Amino acid sequence: MDKHSDILIIGGGFFGLYIGLYLSGHFRQVTICEKEADAMQRASYVNQARVHQGYHYPRSILTALRSKENFPKFVHDFNACIDRSFTKLYAIPHTFSKVSATQFQLFMSRIKAPIAPAPAALKKLFDAELIEDVFLVEEFAFDSAKLKKLMLNKIAEAKNISLKLNAKVTTVNPLQSGALKATIQTPDGEHSVLSHHVFNCTYSQLNFVPHNAGLPIIPLKHELTEMALVEVPDSIKSIGITVMCGPFFSIMPFPPRNLHTLSHVRYTPHHYWHDNPEHYMDAHAYFDSIPKQTNYSYMIRDAQRYVPLLKECAYVDSLWEVKTVLPLSEVDDSRPILFRKDAGLKNFHSLMGGKIDNVYDVTDEITIMLSGENDKG
Ligand SMILES: Cc1cc2nc3c(=O)[nH]c(=O)nc-3n(C[C@H](O)[C@H](O)[C@H](O)COP(=O)(O)OP(=O)(O)OC[C@H]3O[C@@H](n4cnc5c(N)ncnc54)[C@H](O)[C@@H]3O)c2cc1C
Missing domain, CATH: 3.30.9.10 (D-Amino Acid Oxidase, subunit A, domain 2)
Incomplete structure (x- = not known):
């Protein structure tokens, strides 16, 4: 396990992998931790696989x-x-x-x-x-099996992404230096990684690390x-x-x-x-x-x-x-993204896509966030 990484991504589902690839174009080193033995085995595999132009959402114009x-x-x-x-x-x-x-x-x-x-x-x-x-x-x-293969090939080509399987992030703590220290459980023991940003892409587990770290819980x-x-x-x-x-x-x-x-x-x-x-x-x-x-x-x-x-x-x-x-989605069966920048802790960001092609809306938010940081110099 590397001790330092510019970016740490928690979750190797489609969102974690895609965002890892996206961020690898902006940062030197990206680490993705996935707690299962393989990537994209949870909601990114177990879903109804539909992509379409809006037919499923006649009650939510957005x-x-x-x-x-x-x-x-x-x-x-x-x-x-x-x-x-x-x-x-x-x-x-x-x-x-x-x-x-x-x-x-x-x-x-x-x-x-x-x-x-x-x-x-x-x-x-x-x-x-x-x-x-x-x-x-x-x-x-x-086809989520083909999608996994394609994403893993892209990750392997990227060179500056390290994907760790069987690596469960348990908590995140801020250090005085401003870095975030993540604690990670693996079969060979506990490790820590220091990073500038942590992206929490864990879908149904979105509140697991925040709960352990004493951060606010997102209503889900x-x-x-x-x-x-x-x-x-x-x-x-x-x-x-x-x-x-x-x-x-x-x-x-x-x-x-x-x-x-x-x-x-x-x-x-x-x-x-x-x-x-x-x-x-x-x-x-x-x-x-x-x-x-x-x-x-x-x-x-x-x-x-x-x-x-x-x-x-x-x-x-x-x-x-x-x-x-999101509880609000119950009213109109909508699927907006959730993007919480600095979710209770500076540079700890929680996100959820809701549906697979929403990934572009999430990377749009990340682009806006990073350009805001660049503007501040
Ligand atoms: C029944 C069902 C039907 C659906 N139908 C559709 C559909 O037809 N079309 C559509 O677009 N979307 C659909 N969706 C939604 C879609 O599946 C999700 O939006 C998308 O797959 C979520 O991807 P993800 O990467 O955020 O989540 P996931 O694929 O669940 O990835 C999160 C990953 O984080 C890992 N993880 C969790 N906690 C930790 C931790 N502490 N440390 C390390 N790793 C951790 C998990 O093991 C998991 O691999 C459906 C979902 C379900 C459940």
């Missing part, structure tokens, strides 16, 4: 517009990891949807997200009694989530379906396993909790400690009411992860 802006960049930068091979359908039910079909179409047209009525042959997949309308949209899936909501992995009938292998906007479901290709993920707004979150400074709970330790019992039968029973063919799905297994959102 998130929809940021998606519209970031989608082409992400698809361009990570082209080799993008699966475009499927047709993507968004369906709006007659009842319980928080938007009507007209509102959905109008919203997408206004933000200039490509949308068209689904052809009759595809509309027939849906129960006409329950579904008001179906649209053809431009949504892709990213965590959900224990389950996505079922299913083999879909051949006739819909190259289709992704989202029924929105309310207590409905999505079935999307999951490229690393060549299967589909099925998520359901009501049954994917098993339960939730909020970070609380009085009784802070380590989200990953909790996740590891609890038994997980699948909700698949509930998910599929409801989903097949809307798309009868789904009763032919074969369940393979489930992907489980802690999903973390």
Whole structure:
């Protein structure tokens, strides 16, 4: 373990790796610590893999517009990891949807997200009694296994980035010199690294180091989530379906396993909790400690009411992860980034993307922060 590094990044998920690469262009030495034995194994692998131009956010104009802006960049930068091979359908039910079909179409047209009525042959997949309308949209899936490979190749090429696996940062303390001292647990003992800036990119563990360091806790909501992995009938292998906007479901290709993920707004979150400074709970330790019992039968029973063919799905297994959102996002299902510069400690910065292509919004914030520092000389 190096004793000094200009930058220390906590977390080797997609955000930690991307930000490490970005900062390696501005600083001499960047160190990334990841507590697991491999990078990008947590939320950066266990997610529904969708990238799109705003369709999932008809109730948040800001998130929809940021998606519209970031989608082409992400698809361009990570082209080799993008699966475009499927047709993507968004369906709006007659009842319980928080938007009507007209509102959905109008919203997408206004933000200039490509949308068209689904052809009759595809509309027939849906129960006409329950579904008001179906649209053809431009949504892709990213292959998180390929994305990991690509990111690790870039990190290896960068030369001034050192990625430490099995390296858990436990706390950070300020030194009189102005440097930050991070304490890191590895299989061969405890180490410390001194750095100018620490970037906390730990998603559901965002409050772990601040809690240990006696820094303020950021209000976060965590959900224990389950996505079922299913083999879909051949006739819909190259289709992704989202029924929105309310207590409905999505079935999307999951490229690393060549299967589909099925998520359901009501049954994917098993339960939730909020970070609380009085009784802070380590989200990953909790996740590891609890038994997980699948909700698949509930998910599929409801989903097949809307798309009868789904009763032919074969369940393979489930992907489980802690999903973390900002409590305010519950109102409009938005996904803004969180960026806390000097989060209770000078040069200790906490950030969270919310969705994968938000990474550009985070690097924009970092650019603004660093240019402010340069201006001060
Ligand atoms: C069920 C689900 C579905 C989702 N669907 C989508 C989707 O369809 N599209 C989309 O864009 N986004 C989706 N997301 C969100 C997306 O997964 C996240 O925004 C993104 O992957 C977060 O990346 P990250 O690097 O911040 O987090 P992570 O990938 O979780 O990385 C954080 C890393 O920090 C490490 N770590 C934690 N604490 C420490 C420590 N103390 N020391 C060292 N390392 C530490 C962890 O081991 C982990 O590897 C979904 C998320 C979930 C859970």
